[in-house]
Amino acid sequence: MVRFAAALRRHGTPVTPEHVTDGVRALQYLDLADREEVRRGLRAVFAGRPEDFATFDRVFDAFWRPTTEADRVAEALAPPALPEHAPPGLERAGRETLALDAWQDEGDGEVGDEPVSVPAASELEAVAARDFSTFSPDQLDEVFRITLRIARRLARRISRRRRPSARRGRIDLRRTLRANLTRGELIDLRYRRRKRKKVRLVLLCDVSGSMDLYSRFLLQFLFALQSAFSRVETFTFSVRLTRVTEHLRARSYREVLRRLEAVRDWSGGTKIGESLAEFNRRWPALVDRRTIVIILSDGWDTGDPDLLAAELLRIKRRAGRVIWLNPLLGNPSYEPLTRGMAAALPLVHRFAAAHNLAALRELAGSLSL
């Protein structure tokens, strides 16, 4: 059982020693001659999510076999080969690709491990005003660290802003009672501060083509801000929608990039409407009055603009606020003329840029309801 658990762990299923003991205990109550019954029982103990079922079945089948097939067992138990480096970039020119690949080959230290050189205030402003795509690969890393630091500082500021003021709220019966036990009247009133409900954030990031770079900055920026929010859910989309919330929780920054790599879609063209439709269909419960929905996209849509408008309207009706971020707004001569953008514009509460640090900082200012 211990080896079985170890095999499961190697294949990515979270397994604790308690699971192992439960597994052994469970065997007492199962018909050991009935293989399927043992499978069902052990699955209830070890697999905590439907996504883990496939892995569990594979490992179970490979593990519990007659000893004559020892070789096949050993082979089947070898963990899936994890690529050392990301698959080579596709035939794509453009600094963004180079920048990100270079990022990945760097060491896997966690962000914040090494001492960050603090640029002078004026330098910082200069950095903050430059479009992300204008940095060279070695500079990007530094800019990234600065982004995270700013984000964390902003997170503290946002949380502080939300603490309840000294204004009175409803009467707290319990404390009032205690304060008045010696008298018959309730003279000394105690008030209960209204519990502030935190805001939830949902990010839908376009990762097609050149949007990829901006998306990553935004994703990490907002992820670092997450202590200020009750929940941050992140999705990427191009022609299909992918939930990446869990990917951003990886231990090391390198791991995060590697996981995000898997959802990269360079196939060109975005179907914004379709992606929003999928979001609305699969995760309707994420959007309510206390949710801020942020969509990051340049609006180049190869899908149906009517669909985009319809699905965006559905989101708008339910959300507390809808913000559309478009890096092209960094260009002063930009006008939202594409059909996708034109369809979306009247339906959002705020339309802003996200092409540099200054823009992200300003965004943080509007992240409260």
Place this chain on the structure above:
Amino acid sequence: MRDDIRKIQEMMEAAEYVTDAPVATSVHLATRLRKPLLIEGHAGVGKTEIAKVMARMLGTNLIRLQCYEGLDAAAMLYEWNYQKQILHIKLHETSGRGASEEEREIFSEPFLLRRPLLQAITQLDQPPVLLVDEVDRADEEAESFMLEVFSDWQVTIPEIGTIKASHPPYVVLTSNRTRELSDALRRRCLYLWIDYPDFDKEVRIVQLKVPQINQSLARDLTRFMESLRRMRLAKVPGVAETLDWAHALAALHADHLDEALVSETIGAVLKDADDIKRFRAEVAKSGLGPLLATP
């Protein structure tokens, strides 16, 4: 198959719950290992039913803790009946009693509002089934609180003392997967995933729960529900909706499906305006035929 498990399956069927081996196995292990059972699945597939059936099978009480956003310890465990306490103070204010005596009086049993977790701990005869319904609607804080209670099965009320469970309850948690539950909770529980039933199972459920319906209508409406679930709807209907519809059709003494009947009764199945619009458009375009066909 283990006899116990087979017996559980039979008992569940006898309690009018159509079940299969994975469900019976999980219920069996949960009761023997005394671990909480976490049941996840889409809305309306019968998760809550399992807890009710378990209580019936074990011949014990079902105590239900309905979770919602903002659920806190007071609502889960206990609260003092402040209004009653205040009244008591008022009534006795001229009796000349001292503060400490008054305090002792009002912080006693008759003034304690027991909420579900405390109720679950203080059952006298036998362990109850504690159903924590829709735990994904509560937040992580509520989850940690629950886990604390589940580990020791004792609660300290400062004014009264420590209460220890004489019969630790069987715990069943359900979740609609609208939120990712904490790892701590998952680790603590056995896991059961309930999917939409396959065709035969769903027909059996309809016939069991709505016996007035004839066989061919039961098959038709099940086929119809299956097709609906394949459409891209905002609110996918579950087995609960299947049964609601079956009851509605039975009440109308229907014996087969036609467009008029379906159009009148679709409100029992689809609860979202956009879904109904999409459905009507689909029927207007290709009629009922494709929805009733075997895939």
